[in-house]
Amino acid sequence: MLPKPGRRRFRWTVRAAVWLSLVLSFAPFLAPFSALAASGGAASPVPPGEDHLVVLVSLGGFRWDYAVKYGARTLLAMAAGGASAPEGMLPAYPADTAPNQYTLVTGLYPEHHGIVADRFYGEDRTRLFDSSDPAAVGDASWYGGTPLWVLAAGQGMRSGCVLWLGCEAAIGGVRPSLLFSEKEAPDTARVEEVLAWLRLPPAERPRFVALALAGAEEAGVRFGPGSAETRRAVLEADAAVGRLRRGIAALHLPVDLMVVSDHGMAETEGSPIYLQAYTDLGGISTAGALLYPGSEAAAGQAYEQLKIADARFAVYRRADLPKGLHANTSAREGDPVILALAPVRIRAQRPAAAEAPEPPEAGSHGYDSRLVPQMRAIFCAEGPDVRRGVRLQPFENIHLYLLIAEMLGLHPPQGDGSEGVLSPVLPASH
Numbered sequence: 329m330l331p332k333p334g335r336r337r338f339r340w341t342v343r344a345a346v347w348l349s350l351v352l353s354f355a356p357f358l359a360p361f362s363a364l365a366a367s368g369g370a371a372s373p374v375p376p377g378e379d380h381l382v383v384l385v386s387l388g389g390f391r392w393d394y395a396v397k398y399g400a401r402t403l404l405a406m407a408a409g410g411a412s413a414p415e416g417m418l419p420a421y422p423a424d425t426a427p428n429q430y431t432l433v434t435g436l437y438p439e440h441h442g443i444v445a446d447r448f449y450g451e452d453r454t455r456l457f458d459s460s461d462p463a464a465v466g467d468a469s470w471y472g473g474t475p476l477w478v479l480a481a482g483q484g485m486r487s488g489c490v491l492w493l494g495c496e497a498a499i500g501g502v503r504p505s506l507l508f509s510e511k512e513a514p515d516t517a518r519v520e521e522v523l524a525w526l527r528l529p530p531a532e533r534p535r536f537v538a539l540a541l542a543g544a545e546e547a548g549v550r551f552g553p554g555s556a557e558t559r560r561a562v563l564e565a566d567a568a569v570g571r572l573r574r575g576i577a578a579l580h581l582p583v584d585l586m587v588v589s590d591h592g593m594a595e596t597e598g599s600p601i602y603l604q605a606y607t608d609l610g611g612i613s614t615a616g617a618l619l620y621p622g623s624e625a626a627a628g629q630a631y632e633q634l635k636i637a638d639a640r641f642a643v644y645r646r647a648d649l650p651k652g653l654h655a656n657t658s659a660r661e662g663d664p665v666i667l668a669l670a671p672v673r674i675r676a677q678r679p680a681a682a683e684a685p686e687p688p689e690a691g692s693h694g695y696d697s698r699l700v701p702q703m704r705a706i707f708c709a710e711g712p713d714v715r716r717g718v719r720l721q722p723f724e725n726i727h728l729y730l731l732i733a734e735m736l737g738l739h740p741p742q743g744d745g746s747e748g749v750l751s752p753v754l755p756a757s758h
């Protein structure tokens with residue numbers, strides 16, 4: 329076994345009894361450590377709980393109130409018995425899939441980790457990142473920060489990843505130890521893969537797993553958050569989590585199971601807004617609603633024209649964007665920047681006549697969760713490092729990274745999150 333990093337802030341003596349019971353319960357798994365524990369006694373510097381595993385699950389587009397609204401029994405049971413955020417978790421801005429999946433595993437705001445949108449131009453304005461393009465997604469040069477699987481590898485810990493953004497790229501030269509990349513695989517197959525990994529012998533078993541499930545994203549976008557289709561998708565996602573939860577329980581391993589979502593979903597208001605109706609986009613590269621003018625004059629002109637265009641959105645020069653969005657320092661975000669004030673769909677360009685028309689989208693996301701609270705995501709967790717009955721006020725998802733690092737005994741780098749925010753989740757022994 330590789331050396332394990334020490335856990336921070338452990339109260340060794342308090343945990344001695346728990347440690348001994350863990351040794352007894354998981355004796356086969358802990359064989360490499362039990363000898364150390366026996367020689368060290370109660371004052372052993374060998375940290376208790378270092379065998380703990382974390383399975384982080386993200387349900388696509390799963391709004392914070394879906395579990396109650398649609399009666400998702402597994403998630404409600406997890407929330408009742410473990411830790412939860414009854415009013416939701418705040419996604420990073422923009423509340424889109426790629427920025428938030430990568431924020432969850434890096435503890436950084438999107439402009440600090442580089443994935444500022446699902447589609448955006450690089451600093452050179454020629455390379456386009458598109459989260460649906462495998463070549464872009466697999467190119468490590470887009471990604472900053474230290475995702476949990478890279479952090480784990482650097483500290484001698486194995487990891488597994490199912491379809492989480494960034495896993496396909498060799499970030500810092502590192503990929504997760506185990507990878508599952510079948511994008512079309514249904515949620516049940518993704519769950520079975522993770523359970524198979526957890527059944528591996530200890531030396532091969534991943535200690536950290538990131539599992540992205542399709543969740544209710546597609547149904548929510550196509551049919552809206554209140555639709556029968558979304559209700560069905562919510563219950564299917566809940567069943568997939570239930571399958572995972574039962575499978576984990578049968579393994580008798582110390583697994584912290586954490587279920588989150590990337591962002592919520594709002595009922596789309598009105599018909600799409602196309603910015604080209606208000607300003608000349610000649611000389612401006614565009615991606616979605618992001619604008620990349622070729623000159624300062626073009627940027628200034630677009631800003632002046634868009635400023636008075638429509639009460640449903642605001643426009644800012646990037647440097648003037650409200651600080652709380654943490655979206656005003658990266659050239660990848662474009663300039664000027666459009667901020668939707670309501671759940672309206674905004675695109676720079678109307679789709680060309682030759683292209684297939686955009687399908688109607690009854691649901692949408694990508695907004696500031698303070699302006700559009702339907703963007704709030706879910707959070708619930710249970711396991712040996714989770715206090716029972718913890719109810720959290722809405723918190724930013726940048727803080728999860730430090731919680732997971734603490735559960736795994738990993739030393740995290742400095743990031744955007746703060747340790748204190750989620751410390752109520754941890755038992756007193758941490």
Ligand SMILES: [Zn+2]
Binds near residue numbers: 389424425426545591
């Ligand atoms: Zn999403």
